[in-house]
Amino acid sequence: xxxxxxxxxxxxxxxxxxxxxxxxxxxxxxxxxxxxxxxxxxxxxxxxxxxxxxxxxxxxxxxxxxxxxxxxxxxxxxxxxxxxxxxxxxxxxxxxxxxxxxxxxxxxxxxxxxxxxxxxxxxxxxxxxxxxxxxxxxxxxxxxxxxxxxxxxxxxxxxxxxxxxxxxxxxxxxxxxxxxxxxxxxxxxxxxxxxxxxxxxxxxxxxxxxxxxxxxxxxxxxxxxxxxxxxxxxxxxxxxxxxxxxxxxxxxxxxxxxxxxxxxxxxxxxxxxxxxxxxxxxxxxxxxxxxxxxxxxxxxxxxxxxxxxxxxxxxxxxxxxxxxxxxxxxxxxxxxxxxxxxxxxxxxxxxxxxxxxxxxxxxxxxxxxxxxxxxxxxxxxxxxxxxxxxxxxxxxxxxxxxxxxxxxxxxxxxxxxxxxxxxxxxxxxxxxxxxxxxxxxxxx
Amino acid sequence: xxxxxxxxxxxxxxxxxxxxxxxxxxxxxxxxxxxxxxxxxxxxxxxxxxxxxxxxxxxxxxxxxxxxxxxxxxxxxxxxxxxxxxxxxxxxxxxxxxxxxxxxxxxxxxxxxxxxxxxxxxxxxxxxxxxxxxxxxxxxxxxxxxxxxxxxxxxxxxxxxxxxxxxxxxxxxxxxxxxxxxxxxxxxxxxxxxxxxxxxxxxxxxxxxxxxxxxxxxxxxxxxxxxxxxxxxxxxxxxxxx
Numbered sequence: 001x002x003x004x005x006x007x008x009x010x011x012x013x014x015x016x017x018x019x020x021x022x023x024x025x026x027x028x029x030x031x032x033x034x035x036x037x038x039x040x041x042x043x044x045x046x047x048x049x050x051x052x053x054x055x056x057x058x059x060x061x062x063x064x065x066x067x068x069x070x071x072x073x074x075x076x077x078x079x080x081x082x083x084x085x086x087x088x089x090x091x092x093x094x095x096x097x098x099x100x101x102x103x104x105x106x107x108x109x110x111x112x113x114x115x116x117x118x119x120x121x122x123x124x125x126x127x128x129x130x131x132x133x134x135x136x137x138x139x140x141x142x143x144x145x146x147x148x149x150x151x152x153x154x155x156x157x158x159x160x161x162x163x164x165x166x167x168x169x170x171x172x173x174x175x176x177x178x179x180x181x182x183x184x185x186x187x188x189x190x191x192x193x194x195x196x197x198x199x200x201x202x203x204x205x206x207x208x209x210x211x212x213x214x215x216x217x218x219x220x221x222x223x224x225x226x227x228x229x230x231x232x233x234x235x236x237x238x239x240x241x242x243x244x245x246x247x248x249x250x251x252x253x254x255x256x257x258x259x260x261x262x263x264x265x266x267x268x269x270x271x272x273x274x275x276x277x278x279x280x281x282x283x284x285x286x287x288x289x290x291x292x293x294x295x296x297x298x299x300x301x302x303x304x305x306x307x308x309x310x311x312x313x314x315x316x317x318x319x320x321x322x323x324x325x326x327x328x329x330x331x332x333x334x335x336x337x338x339x340x341x342x343x344x345x346x347x348x349x350x351x352x353x354x355x356x357x358x359x360x361x362x363x364x365x366x367x368x369x370x371x372x373x374x375x376x377x378x379x380x381x382x383x384x385x386x387x388x389x390x391x392x393x394x395x396x397x398x399x400x401x402x403x404x405x406x407x408x409x410x411x412x413x414x415x416x417x418x419x420x421x422x423x424x425x426x427x428x429x430x431x432x433x434x435x436x437x438x439x440x441x442x443x444x
Numbered sequence: 445x446x447x448x449x450x451x452x453x454x455x456x457x458x459x460x461x462x463x464x465x466x467x468x469x470x471x472x473x474x475x476x477x478x479x480x481x482x483x484x485x486x487x488x489x490x491x492x493x494x495x496x497x498x499x500x501x502x503x504x505x506x507x508x509x510x511x512x513x514x515x516x517x518x519x520x521x522x523x524x525x526x527x528x529x530x531x532x533x534x535x536x537x538x539x540x541x542x543x544x545x546x547x548x549x550x551x552x553x554x555x556x557x558x559x560x561x562x563x564x565x566x567x568x569x570x571x572x573x574x575x576x577x578x579x580x581x582x583x584x585x586x587x588x589x590x591x592x593x594x595x596x597x598x599x600x601x602x603x604x605x606x607x608x609x610x611x612x613x614x615x616x617x618x619x620x621x622x623x624x625x626x627x628x629x630x631x632x633x634x635x636x637x638x639x640x641x642x643x644x645x646x647x648x649x650x651x652x653x654x655x656x657x658x659x660x661x662x663x664x665x666x667x668x669x670x671x672x673x674x675x676x677x678x679x680x681x682x683x684x685x686x
Contacts, residue, residue, distance in 0.1 A: 239598075240575055271578055271600035272601075
């Protein structure tokens with residue numbers, strides 16, 4: 001029985017009372033986990049803070065790290081049944097239990113839920129998307145543990161404070177766009193971007209939540225349009241069976257979200273816009289005509305991103321970002337180096353990457369440390385992708401440590417300024433190129 | 445004007461008939477309406493009835509204009525939504541045709557259709573508000589592939605689905621011997637447009653025309669076939685003085 005934390009806000013109780021919440025009991029939907037349930041022996045779940053067609057989100061507490069978390073439970077409401085007063089286990093009903101091959105549709109989509117969490121967990125350092133900390137199966141369903149973000153969603157902010165200034169919201173969206181671009185590179189789509197899926201934390205960048213919500217249940221389980229599409233934000237291809245979804249689909253939703261943020265008006269839904277367009281009627285009210293102060297080129301870019309026809313939109317976020325109308329001319333990215341701390345050697349990094357170990361790797365630039373047998377022949381590599389650097393342990397015997405955390409073998413981790421990589425007793429700091437003096441020549 | 449008109453509504457091979465229709469005289473003209481309650485949403489039969497009754501109440505006794513038609517549809521949407529509760533989100537399509545003088549006003553929401561025939565050809569066909577129609581609009585399929593398409597039953601617009609609704613409105617010019625057909629999707633899915641035109645050509649009046657088409661449907665309908673309803677109208681004389 002939880003006696004330590006308020007189950008509504010997960011703050012520590014003081015003398016059994018919450019300092020912030022009113023102490024009246026809150027009723028939890030009986031289908032949702034009982035507040036106070038502990039998952040995986042370390043995650044305390046509280047009251048649900050959101051529920052959609054595909055999942056329930058609870059506020060929670062990581063009892064080991066003593067931090068607030070959000071826990072997402074896979075729960076497609078049309079096919080799931082539970083009375084949490086009796087059992088935390090979820091029972092699956094009806095059509096979802098029809099088997100096809102190895103798994104039934106429910107199992108397949110639950111597996112997709114977990115696969116996506118697995119990929120998103122790699123974006124731990126990414127500013128623009130919510131961090132995934134853990135994922136696991138329990139109670140005949142699946143869970144994703146994420147950071148808890150205090151603050152309003154864009155939707156709540158719009159309701160309380162009205163429309164944003166154009167320059168303000170576009171600048172705020174930049175980390176979201178850049179993170180989304182990296183997620184797209186991994187073959188994932190969000191599929192449900194809208195003002196209620198983007199949080200504005202009290203500190204820091206906008207964060208995109210709720211990845212892939214609409215994709216977890218396959219089309220044969222759910223014929224309802226309203227569950228698969230969010231009116232005003234879903235592009236036309238998301239309505240059609242066999243519609244060709246891609247990064248352009250997320251771009252539509254993102255630009256429609258920006259449109260809402262600057263006008264305060266939800267765009268007409270895609271079927272309506274398509275209907276009007278085929279009749280040569282204006283399919284969307286132009287922001288400047290609604291009184292929004294906006295540069296014509298930026299307005300055109302936002303409307304391009306939300307063109308009804310997919311071929312008329314930006315096809316990728318990098319294509320969108322390449323246009324200077326959004327954020328001005330691209331600033332030259334700084335050069336990064338590794339500085340070996342034992343002797344202050346500066347090792348240059350470039351697009352070709354770097355391999356560090358006892359022996360040279362002919363395929364890459366190399367930095368050799370030959371006199372330390374705790375260092376493996378090929379210990380770690382640094383690679384570059386779209387201006388970001390990643391470090392990866394190559395299955396070394398004694399491990400590679402990034403800021404004192406052991407890296408999992410063969411799983412890249414993104415590097416940030418001033419990060420420290422340690423192998424055996426050698427420490428390297430990842431930093432911008434120091435001024436003055438050339439880097440140490442690379443040993444081949 | 446003088447018209448020949450006929451109508452029918454059948455539950456097909458379903459347990460309930462959720463189609464509704466009405467055909468009323470109004471200010472020297474007529475109001476024809478067909479509504480198809482959405483099955484699976486619960487109480488589709490009530491939704492279609494509310495749609496027809498509300499629209500008739502708003503339009504009867506007045507000369508119909510585009511604006512009045514639009515308002516009548518909006519009212520029908522509101523009345524259906526008033527009936528919603530947690531368990532009941534009833535919805536309906538509707539097709540309304542007001543004939544008077546030298547013009548007609550047609551309004552549709554959903555996939556209940558209105559056709560206008562002249563000299564053996566379709567000269568007006570309303571556009572379905574369905575996902576398969578979207579596939580036609582983006583060029584993925586031809587219009588003749590809508591029948592039997594996987595997304596055919598997924599509607600993008602219906603009465604009762606949102607707080608606001610926008611009907612497709614059209615003002616049509618009337619010629620002598622023009623014919624109109626209002627029909628639910630259970631009807632048009634089983635009869636091709638060429639067959640509608642052929643049956644019109646070989647019929648002396650609206651009743652004969654409708655019976656011929658109905659005969660085709662009855663011979664083709666599957667064991668789980670949908671409700672099917674239609675109103676057939678032929679203008680045998682129009683009023684040039686108006």
